[in-house]
Amino acid sequence: MTAADPDIDAFTRPYWDAAAEGHLLLRRCTACDRVHHYPREFCPHCWSEDVTWERASGRATLYTWSVVHRNDLPPFGERVPYAAAVVDLAEGPRMMTEVVDVAEGDLRIGMELEVSFRREGEVAVPVFGVRSEG
Numbered sequence: 001m002t003a004a005d006p007d008i009d010a011f012t013r014p015y016w017d018a019a020a021e022g023h024l025l026l027r028r029c030t031a032c033d034r035v036h037h038y039p040r041e042f043c044p045h046c047w048s049e050d051v052t053w054e055r056a057s058g059r060a061t062l063y064t065w066s067v068v069h070r071n072d073l074p075p076f077g078e079r080v081p082y083a084a085a086v087v088d089l090a091e092g093p094r095m096m097t098e099v100v101d102v103a104e105g106d107l108r109i110g111m112e113l114e115v116s117f118r119r120e121g122e123v124a125v126p127v128f129g130v131r132s133e134g
């Protein structure tokens with residue numbers, strides 16, 4: 001385990017299993033019909049426990065970002081510079097992630113992105129790149 005490993009338990013296991021297969025999962029609340037991310041056992045909007053897993057489209061738009069040029073925490077040190085970002089998922093939730101394969105000068109608020117997964121040790125971490133046509 002490293003400092004960057006996500007906290008995987010019985011509850012978040014389906015999320016990481018889906019990620020390993022290339023799918024981003026969200027949680028949809030049956031009571032208020034809102035979607036959230038990162039997965040929680042309770043709906044953060046109405047506190048209902050009646051929340052189910054749902055596969056996301058993987059589409060998002062860029063909300064904001066910060067290009068990180070220095071990070072001493074492994075494994076980030078080997079990866080700088082990288083674009084730490086917040087994206088708006090098509091389904092509504094905002095998600096902290098990383099934008100990959102886009103030059104720093106090409107990053108634009110509202111640019112269309114799609115999810116891909118980067119293998120990090122035991123897990124596949126969702127990152128976002130430019131959405132391909134179609």
Ligand SMILES: [Zn+2]
Nearest residue numbers: 029032043046
């Ligand atoms: Zn709810």
